[in-house]
Amino acid sequence: MNDTELRWQRFEHKKVMSLIKEKLLGHNFLLFVTVALFVVMYIAGLFVYKDKNFGNMQVFLNLLISNAGLIITSVGMTMVLIIAGIDISVGSVVAVTCMMLASMMEKGKIDALPAIAIVLLFGIAFGAIQGWFIAYMKLQPFIVTLAGMFFARGLTAVISLEMITITNKTFLSIAQHKMYLPFGGSLNKRGVMIYPYVYPTVAAALIILVLAFIMLRYTKFGRSIYAVGGSEQSAMLMGLNVKRIKFLVYIINGFLASLGGVAFCLNTTGAFVELAKGFEMEAIAATVIGGTPLTGGVGNVFGTLFGVLIKATIETFVSFQGTLSSWWSKIIIAALLAFFIILQSLLTMRKERQR
Amino acid sequence: MKIGGEILTMHHISKSFLGVKALSNVDFTLRAGEIHALMGENGAGKSTLIKVLTGAEEFESGEIRIAGKPIINRSPQEAQLNGISTVYQEINLCPNLSVAENLFLGRQPQKHGAIDWKTMYKKAKEAFEALDINIDVTSTLDNYSLAIQQMVAIARAVDISSRVLILDEPTSSLDDSEVEKLFSIMRKLKECGLGIIFVTHFIEQVYKICDRITVLRNGELVGEYEVGNLPRVQLVARMMGKDFEGLAEIKRHEAGTEEDNAATVIEARGLGCTGKVKPFDLNVSKGDVIGISGLLGSGRSELARVIYGADKPDTGELKMNDKKLDIRAPLDAVRSGIAFLPENRKEEGVIGDLSVRENIVLALQARKGIFRLLGKKEQEEFTDRYMDILKIKASDREAPVKRLSGGNQQKVVLARWLLTNPDFLILDEPTRGIDIGTKNEIQRLIVNLAKEGKAVIFISSEIEEMLRTCNRMVVMRDSSKVGELSNNEITQENIMKAIAGGNAS
Numbered sequence: 001m002n003d004t005e006l007r008w009q010r011f012e013h014k015k016v017m018s019l020i021k022e023k024l025l026g027h028n029f030l031l032f033v034t035v036a037l038f039v040v041m042y043i044a045g046l047f048v049y050k051d052k053n054f055g056n057m058q059v060f061l062n063l064l065i066s067n068a069g070l071i072i073t074s075v076g077m078t079m080v081l082i083i084a085g086i087d088i089s090v091g092s093v094v095a096v097t098c099m100m101l102a103s104m105m106e107k108g109k110i111d112a113l114p115a116i117a118i119v120l121l122f123g124i125a126f127g128a129i130q131g132w133f134i135a136y137m138k139l140q141p142f143i144v145t146l147a148g149m150f151f152a153r154g155l156t157a158v159i160s161l162e163m164i165t166i167t168n169k170t171f172l173s174i175a176q177h178k179m180y181l182p183f184g185g186s187l188n189k190r191g192v193m194i195y196p197y198v199y200p201t202v203a204a205a206l207i208i209l210v211l212a213f214i215m216l217r218y219t220k221f222g223r224s225i226y227a228v229g230g231s232e233q234s235a236m237l238m239g240l241n242v243k244r245i246k247f248l249v250y251i252i253n254g255f256l257a258s259l260g261g262v263a264f265c266l267n268t269t270g271a272f273v274e275l276a277k278g279f280e281m282e283a284i285a286a287t288v289i290g291g292t293p294l295t296g297g298v299g300n301v302f303g304t305l306f307g308v309l310i311k312a313t314i315e316t317f318v319s320f321q322g323t324l325s326s327w328w329s330k331i332i333i334a335a336l337l338a339f340f341i342i343l344q345s346l347l348t349m350r351k352e353r354q355r
Numbered sequence: 356m357k358i359g360g361e362i363l364t365m366h367h368i369s370k371s372f373l374g375v376k377a378l379s380n381v382d383f384t385l386r387a388g389e390i391h392a393l394m395g396e397n398g399a400g401k402s403t404l405i406k407v408l409t410g411a412e413e414f415e416s417g418e419i420r421i422a423g424k425p426i427i428n429r430s431p432q433e434a435q436l437n438g439i440s441t442v443y444q445e446i447n448l449c450p451n452l453s454v455a456e457n458l459f460l461g462r463q464p465q466k467h468g469a470i471d472w473k474t475m476y477k478k479a480k481e482a483f484e485a486l487d488i489n490i491d492v493t494s495t496l497d498n499y500s501l502a503i504q505q506m507v508a509i510a511r512a513v514d515i516s517s518r519v520l521i522l523d524e525p526t527s528s529l530d531d532s533e534v535e536k537l538f539s540i541m542r543k544l545k546e547c548g549l550g551i552i553f554v555t556h557f558i559e560q561v562y563k564i565c566d567r568i569t570v571l572r573n574g575e576l577v578g579e580y581e582v583g584n585l586p587r588v589q590l591v592a593r594m595m596g597k598d599f600e601g602l603a604e605i606k607r608h609e610a611g612t613e614e615d616n617a618a619t620v621i622e623a624r625g626l627g628c629t630g631k632v633k634p635f636d637l638n639v640s641k642g643d644v645i646g647i648s649g650l651l652g653s654g655r656s657e658l659a660r661v662i663y664g665a666d667k668p669d670t671g672e673l674k675m676n677d678k679k680l681d682i683r684a685p686l687d688a689v690r691s692g693i694a695f696l697p698e699n700r701k702e703e704g705v706i707g708d709l710s711v712r713e714n715i716v717l718a719l720q721a722r723k724g725i726f727r728l729l730g731k732k733e734q735e736e737f738t739d740r741y742m743d744i745l746k747i748k749a750s751d752r753e754a755p756v757k758r759l760s761g762g763n764q765q766k767v768v769l770a771r772w773l774l775t776n777p778d779f780l781i782l783d784e785p786t787r788g789i790d791i792g793t794k795n796e797i798q799r800l801i802v803n804l805a806k807e808g809k810a811v812i813f814i815s816s817e818i819e820e821m822l823r824t825c826n827r828m829v830v831m832r833d834s835s836k837v838g839e840l841s842n843n844e845i846t847q848e849n850i851m852k853a854i855a856g857g858n859a860s
Contacts, residue, residue, distance in 0.1 A: 218470045220461065224460075226449070227449045227456075230449030230450055233447065237431055239432050240460070297451035
């Protein structure tokens with residue numbers, strides 16, 4: 001190899017390295033860590049739980065099936081965190097939508113579809129009221145949604161203290177409708193090809209995810225959300241209607257919380273007062289692990305999807321392991337959260353030093 | 356392009372805050388293709404005038420016309436629609452978004468209803484290339500220096516509306532090469548026929564780039580001048596409100612002692628604090644009363660604060676009595692025998708709800724540490740002694756300080772520091788808002804302190820006062836120490852020349 005070539009190679013190497021460095025240290029770094037972590041965990045699972053068929057496509061899809069509601073709710077939470085807000089009412093909203101659905105269908109004899117429409121409208125109204133207080137009355141989002149959390153939970157109990165099991169046929173047919181994938185099948189013991197499936201809730205979650213991604217990336221409103229999160233003052237001086245943007249984000253979040261509630265309800269096909277307790281914290285945890293810091297301005301809904309998947313994988317591991325209490329998954333998630341928060345603050349510090 | 360017709364006229368603008376006139380009958384005219392400096396000391400009304408113009412504040416009377424058409428701006432957005440954009444000292448952009456997005460936020464190019472990122476990046480690149488700035492527009496803003504961020508803000512302002520551009524203290528946090536870069540952009544924009552209002556307190560920069568100067572003082576218009584017709588000294592005189600032609604020679608009270616071989620108390624070498632005051636050298640000897648003069652905002656107080664450690668110096672070293680001082684917090688300064696009377700006594704000096712006694716013993720107690728409490732009797736003795744020496748008028752020593760008059764409050768702070776028996780006192784505007792009689796008393800006290808062998812730094816907005824009491828004078832300009840005058844050199848004329856700087860005549 002002659003001298004010029006060598007130099008050229010070195011130059012190329014340097015360029016690539018600086019590009020990698022730049023990309024890694026940019027805002028995408030957190031997303032990258034999240035995805036990498038999930039991939040590592042999944043591959044580890046393939047080896048460790050080989051005998052339990054961890055590699056089976058259906059096992060993966062079950063992660064999505066059992067967490068469709070969480071994905072939908074977390075997408076809303078991602079937007080709220082990007083504007084540097086917070087919403088701790090979503091768990092109670094999920095509970096109250098589920099309870100309203102059950103009560104309307106079982107006691108009110110309202111059919112599934114109109115009942116779903118009603119709870120979605122309720123979610124929008126709930127988000128609008130909270131958003132109005134936060135955006136226009138300039139109240140702390142934590143306090144407003146704390147009140148919302150108590151209110152929605154209280155409302156759930158007022159509707160019914162008893163557990164309601166859903167028997168509505170339309171509802172159950174949606175809940176049990178299997179959507180088979182055209183690939184990834186495997187032969188069962190009798191030699192019949194079984195294709196993996198998902199439920200409609202997963203399809204809804206993925207559609208919401210893609211729509212949210214497009215909105216955040218390709219619409220003026222979506223970009224305004226990031227601008228508000230970056231600096232409210234600047235966004236205002238740059239001519240954005242900050243109050244309206246915040247208001248709309250909380251409305252969208254209210255809608256997604258109730259939609260998440262519907263998905264959740266399709267999974268449980270029943271409602272009780274204590275339903276989805278701590279769900280809001282799971283949504284916040286998944287969003288933060290997905291690379292959206294609480295400080296706002298940064299975030300990506302696909303990161304959030306991976307945040308949910310990481311949480312789901314940990315739970316699967318713990319249940320596959322068999323002897324561990326399921327509460328261990330909480331401890332692991334706590335460790336992960338701590339890791340991500342430290343990572344985020346290290347990145348911020350590094351950036352500040354650089355300038 | 357030559358300077359064109361008037362694009363912006365403000366006529367008889369008045370505005371008051373809580374009954375205090377901030378602007379009264381101010382006129383201002385801006386022509387197309389000119390850079391117009393708006394000058395004045397802090398509090399002269401520059402910011403208020405800008406706020407009124409951009410719709411951030413309402414004005415009470417007067418009229419604003421753009422290209423002859425009367426307008427009323429109720430918000431910065433409305434001002435923008437009328438062709439007036441502002442770039443502030445603090446950057447008002449989103450650090451988490453890319454440079455290109457910051458340029459186009461709210462008006463992103465679209466294709467099929469979606470944001471067209473490719474076109475946006477291309478347009479942004481072109482916009483910056485037109486201003487000779489070569490940066491990666493896809494990178495987020497927080498990757499860039501303040502100077503670049505400022506230029507992005509300017510590019511955005513110009514891209515949105517292109518008639519009047521207001522630059523509010525844009526150079527305060529830029530280094531020399533960055534200022535040059537900014538100036539070349541300003542010249543380019545001027546060529547395009549923009550009218551630029553340049554608010555600054557850097558006199559040098561005004562003479563480098565501006566065509567015209569409007570001077571404000573105390574909310575009133577002093578005048579509009581062509582840069583070529585107004586020598587620097589005259590500008591300074593107008594900003595300070597002195598009639599330069601008729602400067603009276605002021606007879607010195609009783610100057611500080613003037614021994615050449617007095618022991619050095621404080622020696623600063625290259626002491627500085629980024630963004631506050633540029634590195635300076637200063638020697639203070641026993642018996643010195645050193646005045647610091649300069650326009651308001653030129654770094655007078657900052658210099659004092661750096662010596663005291665209220666702002667932590669990041670360069671240079673400070674020696675006291677030939678020993679190196681490492682001041683991490685004001686308490687270290689107190690322990691080494693430095694006393695500091697801050698400029699803003701309401702917020703930084705007295706504690707209004709505490710009694711005269713408690714306020715007076717505060718610093719001594721802090722110096723001794725909280726575990727060695729001063730006895731009640733001791734405290735009372737000290738208080739009575741200083742109330743007597745300084746003639747503090749209070750109903751009794753347990754009266755809350757907030758009930759005292761401004762002059763007496765100031766004396767309480769002074770007593771607090773005298774009690775610690777400091778070797779070195781820094782007095783920042785000790786006579787502001789005090790009646791003449793008390794002023795004289797304090798001046799006399801300062802001279803007496805110097806005679807006792809203490810070293811004093813005395814800062815005042817009133818040059819006359821410093822002329823009477825100081826034996827040396829440090830002159831500040833644009834956050835740096837630009838000169839030192841001693842004894843007979845100290846005259847108003849010399850001070851103003853030093854403040855004006857350059858080839859002032």
